[in-house]
Amino acid sequence: MEKVHISTPSKDYPVFIEKEAIGQLESFLKDSNREVSKILIITDYNVGDLYLSKLENSLSSFDVTHYVVPNGEEAKTFEIYYSCLSYALEQKLDRKSYILALGGGAVGDLAGFVAATYMRGIPFIQIPTTILAHDSAVGGKVAINHPLGKNMIGAFYQPEAVFFDLNFLKSLPLVEKRSGFAEVIKHGLIQDFSFYEWLNKNITSLETLTDEQISFFLKTGINIKGAIVKEDEKENGIRRFLNFGHTLGHAIEAEAGYGKISHGEAVMIGMVYALQLSKAVTNLSFNMDHFKGWLSELGYQITVPSYLDPKKLLARMKQDKKSIKQKVTFVLLEEIGQPMIKELCDELILEELEHLYTYSG
Ligand SMILES: NC(=O)c1ccc[n+]([C@@H]2O[C@H](COP(=O)([O-])OP(=O)(O)OC[C@H]3O[C@@H](n4cnc5c(N)ncnc54)[C@H](O)[C@@H]3O)[C@@H](O)[C@H]2O)c1
Ligand SMILES: O=C(O)C(=O)C[C@@H](O)[C@H](O)[C@H](O)COP(=O)(O)O
Numbered sequence: 001m002e003k004v005h006i007s008t009p010s011k012d013y014p015v016f017i018e019k020e021a022i023g024q025l026e027s028f029l030k031d032s033n034r035e036v037s038k039i040l041i042i043t044d045y046n047v048g049d050l051y052l053s054k055l056e057n058s059l060s061s062f063d064v065t066h067y068v069v070p071n072g073e074e075a076k077t078f079e080i081y082y083s084c085l086s087y088a089l090e091q092k093l094d095r096k097s098y099i100l101a102l103g104g105g106a107v108g109d110l111a112g113f114v115a116a117t118y119m120r121g122i123p124f125i126q127i128p129t130t131i132l133a134h135d136s137a138v139g140g141k142v143a144i145n146h147p148l149g150k151n152m153i154g155a156f157y158q159p160e161a162v163f164f165d166l167n168f169l170k171s172l173p174l175v176e177k178r179s180g181f182a183e184v185i186k187h188g189l190i191q192d193f194s195f196y197e198w199l200n201k202n203i204t205s206l207e208t209l210t211d212e213q214i215s216f217f218l219k220t221g222i223n224i225k226g227a228i229v230k231e232d233e234k235e236n237g238i239r240r241f242l243n244f245g246h247t248l249g250h251a252i253e254a255e256a257g258y259g260k261i262s263h264g265e266a267v268m269i270g271m272v273y274a275l276q277l278s279k280a281v282t283n284l285s286f287n288m289d290h291f292k293g294w295l296s297e298l299g300y301q302i303t304v305p306s307y308l309d310p311k312k313l314l315a316r317m318k319q320d321k322k323s324i325k326q327k328v329t330f331v332l333l334e335e336i337g338q339p340m341i342k343e344l345c346d347e348l349i350l351e352e353l354e355h356l357y358t359y360s361g
């Protein structure tokens with residue numbers, strides 16, 4: 001079984017990446033060092049319909065229950081978080097119980113936060129089912145949203161393991177592939193020029209991705225993220241680079257209403273913006289026309305929807321977790337693969353934002 005090892009100050013854990021990876025889950029849990037009193041699987045309606053019974057059947061020697069939450073961002077609310085905790089209490093989960101997050105990043109973020117806070121923390125395992133979740137399932141950021149900001153209520157809480165079963169990706173709709181692939185491109189842009197070049201050269205359509213391509217870019221992305229999280233688990237320094245494109249991306253998601261524009265698509269607009277800002281601030285040398293042409297080929301919409309007011313987006317960006325005293329801080333690039341952190345003035349932020357309303361791909 002292919003394995004990436006994640007090492008952080010709070011926990012070391014394996015990420016298994018393979019077709020039929022969940023076939024190994026039961027033996028992982030039966031490891032003599034573990035005592036598993038009960039398992040709660042948290043999933044959403046879409047993923048539950050597709051894969052819940054398969055997962056439950058693979059865990060027949062354990063006492064397993066499940067809780068199904070709404071699809072997508074609707075799962076990352078205080079009400080759903082509270083309902084998961086109530087269900088866990090009703091089912092008498094204890095400190096030897098495991099929570100399994102079966103789904104994309106929304107389920108992973110929610111279930112991880114439930115695990116982090118139930119009885120002050122019980123073990124959990126990520127079972128990602130989207131391309132995007134190569135990012136969200138690794139690194140231990142777990143959270144729910146608040147109407148005033150994305151992921152504002154959360155924790156750093158690492159899973160015991162990640163089981164990335166590549167067969168689950170077969171049912172992923174094109175829009176979700178596009179959302180997830182944005183974070184793959186992010187990993188190349190911030191840390192590895194040759195990986196970015198490989199993606200740019202080899203991935204010309206998201207409809208015809210091969211298993212080999214998917215497996216390669218997921219592993220490379222996870223390795224890039226793992227190396228950063230190893231150095232800076234709690235985001236005091238270089239982990240902020242993983243937020244490339246998110247300053248505007250999160251503002252767009254919140255301002256449009258969670259779930260209206262997918263996380264990856266919002267982050268992609270945010271990355272185009274951050275690249276534009278980098279050109280203005282760091283003299284980044286990068287062929288934007290070529291980049292935007294590639295994104296159009298892949299079907300990305302890279303303009304800010306006209307119904308979003310730039311001043312409201314600026315106000316949202318001031319609430320970003322990287323902002324201190326309402327000064328907006330961006331991840332910029334000096335070169336592809338060389339990120340830096342820079343606080344920018346409101347005038348430049350708004351001036352460059354205007355360009356994103358007019359560009360057509
Ligand atoms: N914690 C982190 O480090 C981190 C990193 C990146 C993103 N995120 C968060 O992740 C979330 C986005 O995650 P996502 O893009 O995986 O989306 P998601 O979990 O919202 O899933 C997207 C949609 O795809 C469906 N789906 C999931 N897997 C499927 C499958 N295999 N087949 C068919 N349909 C499937 C879901 O039901 C949902 O409708 C955002 O909330 C974002 O903030 C967190
Ligand atoms: O792992 C990280 O660190 C990231 O920033 C990864 C991002 O892709 C992800 O969307 C994360 O949830 C954003 O975190 P936030 O702290 O800005 O909410």
Ligand SMILES: [Zn+2]
Nearest residue numbers: 183246263267
């Ligand atoms: Zn993200």
